[in-house]
Amino acid sequence: MNNKNILSFKDISKKFGSLIALNKISFEVPENSIYGILGANGSGKSTLMRILAGLINSWEGKIEFKDKHVACHSNSIISKFGFLIESPTFYEFLSAKQNLEIFSRISNVDSSQIDSVFNTVNLSNRSQDLVKTYSYGMKQRLGLAQALLHDPEVLILDEPNNGLDPKGIKDMSKLIRQLQKQGKTIFISTHILNEVEDICTHFTVLNKGNNIPTQDLAKISSNHNLFTVEVDNTKDALIRLKNKSFITINEHNSNKITFHSEAPINLNNISDILGKDTSIKQFYKESNLINYFDV
Numbered sequence: 001m002n003n004k005n006i007l008s009f010k011d012i013s014k015k016f017g018s019l020i021a022l023n024k025i026s027f028e029v030p031e032n033s034i035y036g037i038l039g040a041n042g043s044g045k046s047t048l049m050r051i052l053a054g055l056i057n058s059w060e061g062k063i064e065f066k067d068k069h070v071a072c073h074s075n076s077i078i079s080k081f082g083f084l085i086e087s088p089t090f091y092e093f094l095s096a097k098q099n100l101e102i103f104s105r106i107s108n109v110d111s112s113q114i115d116s117v118f119n120t121v122n123l124s125n126r127s128q129d130l131v132k133t134y135s136y137g138m139k140q141r142l143g144l145a146q147a148l149l150h151d152p153e154v155l156i157l158d159e160p161n162n163g164l165d166p167k168g169i170k171d172m173s174k175l176i177r178q179l180q181k182q183g184k185t186i187f188i189s190t191h192i193l194n195e196v197e198d199i200c201t202h203f204t205v206l207n208k209g210n211n212i213p214t215q216d217l218a219k220i221s222s223n224h225n226l227f228t229v230e231v232d233n234t235k236d237a238l239i240r241l242k243n244k245s246f247i248t249i250n251e252h253n254s255n256k257i258t259f260h261s262e263a264p265i266n267l268n269n270i271s272d273i274l275g276k277d278t279s280i281k282q283f284y285k286e287s288n289l290i291n292y293f294d295v
Contacts, residue, residue: 006031006154006185012061014047021047023209024061029187029202034180035214036196037189039206045189046086048206049158052187053083065154082152084160088143092132096123096142099131100149109150117145121175137168144175155179157188161195173199226250226286227265228258232279240274258286 007029014022022044029035050056063070090099104111118127121141161169231237246262
């Protein structure tokens with residue numbers, strides 16, 4: 001993957017009254033990456049997205065696109081971005097194609113690409129249907145089609161999987177990977193750890209307006225095996241786990257133990273380790289990103 005940075009955020013700060021939404025946020029987005037902004041609700045993700053989209057005008061810091069200051073070249077640079085901020089709205093009693101035709105005229109965008117973007121988001125067979133017949137997931141994909149009409153280099157997606165059912169999430173994730181393969185850079189906000197692990201190549205974490213440096217998912221060890229096991233009584237389970245040289249206990253309470261293993265662990269061998277007398281209520285692997293979540 002190309003390591004050249006396409007976007008750079010330098011000391012981005014924003015206050016709403018006495019509330020500090022963003023506090024000198026700095027990070028860089030590699031070109032052709034799927035870059036995740038990870039954070040809980042209220043962490044500042046949407047504020048950052050809205051600043052980039054030009055929906056918030058008063059803020060401090062500097063955003064650069066290919067070494068050009070975004071605020072100083074806004075008209076020429078903004079055309080390089082495609083946005084899906086919050087839930088898209090459409091004329092429900094018009095067809096999907098009619099909606100995009102209206103958008104192309106309002107935005108002075110070439111309408112000849114409409115059929116192509118419908119194909120990209122897998123809505124070609126429903127382009128003539130009224131938008132009111134679309135599911136929420138289909139409307140999200142239609143919003144993405146709208147963002148793609150002018151063939152942007154960077155897609156800005158604010159919580160694109162919010163409200164989607166499992167199939168919708170799968171479809172959206174597949175589409176995002178496909179767009180990256182076509183050479184686009186995807187900038188995505190989310191509060192879901194597994195979503196970042198599933199589709200992102202790089203990420204940063206926002207927490208109460210602060211962030212950590214950019215992390216490369218490929219460099220986060222696949223051997224980072226953090227597990228949690230829930231049992232009736234942790235006393236004997238702790239003794240058995242501590243007897244294994246490849247296991248390190250992270251934390252525990254009266255019925256739950258979280259540990260790191262340098263060897264592969266599954267339900268069968270954890271049962272062998274803990275013994276037949278230990279009743280396992282639940283066993284699962286923690287996210288590889290869990291340790292990054294506290295800034």
